[in-house]
């Protein structure tokens with residue numbers, strides 16, 4: 001076997017089970033389950049874990065689903081049990097407020113993904129500045145990265161860096177990016193950003209590329225990688241952390257996590273907790289194929305059941321229309337229009 005070129009490279013893993021995984025659980029993870037999962041991650045030496053409603057701070061709503069507890073309740077219950085892991089949150093400016101960020105900080109969160117659509121970094125300066133003022137580890141998180149080109153991502157990343165973000169993320173929300181796309185975007189960001197600015201990658205496994213794309217990101221210069229144990233996350237899930245950890249071990253990439261403990265955790269805690277098996281199936285594969293926001297998977301299945309239009313057809317149409325996060329109401333609307341066009345609706349509907 002050839003020696004890996006990445007031997008000795010350092011990477012920080014950031015587990016997403018308790019935030020992206022909330023999408024897969026329709027926000028129904030209890031405080032006790034959060035504490036159990038976070039404690040196991042902490043014990044496995046995972047350095048960062050995200051704890052929030054799936055849509056982040058301010059996400060608790062009819063539009064995005066009601067969680068079993070408030071963000072502050074989740075964060076404080078988890079943070080007080082951590083021996084080494086940093087608890088992070090996600091904040092989409094406009095959905096989450098600076099007041100909610102203050103609350104999250106008071107509850108024990110010390111890192112934040114400030115998330116915008118990949119062409120809308122200019123909605124984030126106040127929130128990034130506020131997070132830095134609080135002393136939080138602050139990332140700029142460019143969602144639906146495939147809807148911008150590499151030059152555009154560089155422009156947006158530079159903006160976030162100028163606002164104070166210490167890490168810039170390429171976020172493949174739709175699991176649509178091919179490995180060369182990831183390499184290109186991260187290489188260009190690495191060339192353009194200040195050397196002290198870190199680069200992150202957040203992949204979804206819809207095309208089965210979560211782990212390969214994460215390794216490509218590391219090879220191109222990313223040092224922070226989001227993943228989740230057993231892939232618990234939206235769509236076909238995030239890159240499965242225990243698999244990524246095993247590949248990194250084989251390649252000599254240094255993450256510091258206990259890979260066997262993560263394997264045990266996947267088998268014994270996360271998979272038994274799943275409401276459906278988070279995997280590449282017909283519908284989640286369609287997300288990656290058509291470039292659809294992974295969070296739209298379950299609402300599209302519900303719209304399919306209601307209007308009788310196959311979920312794959314609805315997702316293809318949402319991809320064609322380039323729908324993005326925040327346009328959740330368009331899922332039902334699109335399904336209804338398609339049902340009407342197909343003569344599936346009663347005149348009364």
Ligand SMILES: C[C@H](O)CC(=O)C(=O)O
Pocket residue numbers: 020054055056115143144171172173174202234295325
């Ligand atoms: C709010 C989203 O679920 C953020 C995310 O994880 C993604 O875009 O991917």
Ligand SMILES: [Mn+2]
Pocket residue numbers: 020173202204233234
């Ligand atoms: Mn995600």
